[in-house]
Ligand code: ADP
């Protein structure tokens with residue numbers, strides 16, 4: 001297991017917006033079955049990190065690989081050079097992404113939200129896709145909602161549909177960007193439970209979250225980001241209960 005290649009390997013990632021560096025030499029490695037939580041103050045670069053990992057943004061410098069599939073490699077001048085179209089398309093089958101605001105298709109039913117990409121992007125057989133989607137929805141506690149449209153569901157249910165949609169593509173790794181920030185506490189609980197269940201099944205996940213006790217319970221590894229750098233990282237219990245850096249302590253103190 002330990003000798004296995006990481007599922008996600010980001011090395012020396014750099015990214016600026018309009019000349020302002022947002023990621024300054026960030027490295028992140030995620031092994032199969034591992035849950036990594038990314039915490040830190042707003043504006044620290046967490047979403048940009050996830051967006052670079054999921055190819056929604058391009059790196060300026062650094063290297064990104066999904067297993068043996070190299071997505072971006074640094075050239076002699078230190079610039080990130082991306083792989084060709086086919087490799088990028090393949091890379092996009094390796095991960096799923098769940099956003100803060102669910103991002104469901106509002107005019108599609110729940111079932112169509114979950115089955116659309118497996119049917120039309122992955123072109124998998126319809127019977128298999130339907131069966132998988134119904135099973136995933138049941139697992140998310142959403143049996144019976146198949147024919148509803150998103151606005152008929154609570155925010156917590158919509159987010160669970162979004163998780164089912166991401167899982168329907170059978171990704172190696174799921175990225176979450178503050179999956180419960182748009183939800184009130186009662187609905188947050190249901191979404192966190194679903195993520196906890198996935199962790200118990202050893203789903204590989206990278207979760208940006210402000211839920212510190214959740215992060216400590218669920219994550220194997222915690223990364224604390226501030227100002228575009230990883231200030232501190234380590235086993236979840238250590239980073240949350242015994243942070244080494246003053247910036248980490250100051251941040252965590254706000255959650256006590
Ligand atoms: P976090 O998710 O930790 O709050 P972000 O990655 O969203 O941090 O943002 C980090 C910094 O990058 C912020 O200063 C933000 O304003 C800036 N930023 C993020 N995305 C863009 C963009 N597309 N264009 C310009 N600046 C951006």
Ligand code: MG
Nearest residue numbers: 046047048177
């Ligand atoms: Mg963010």
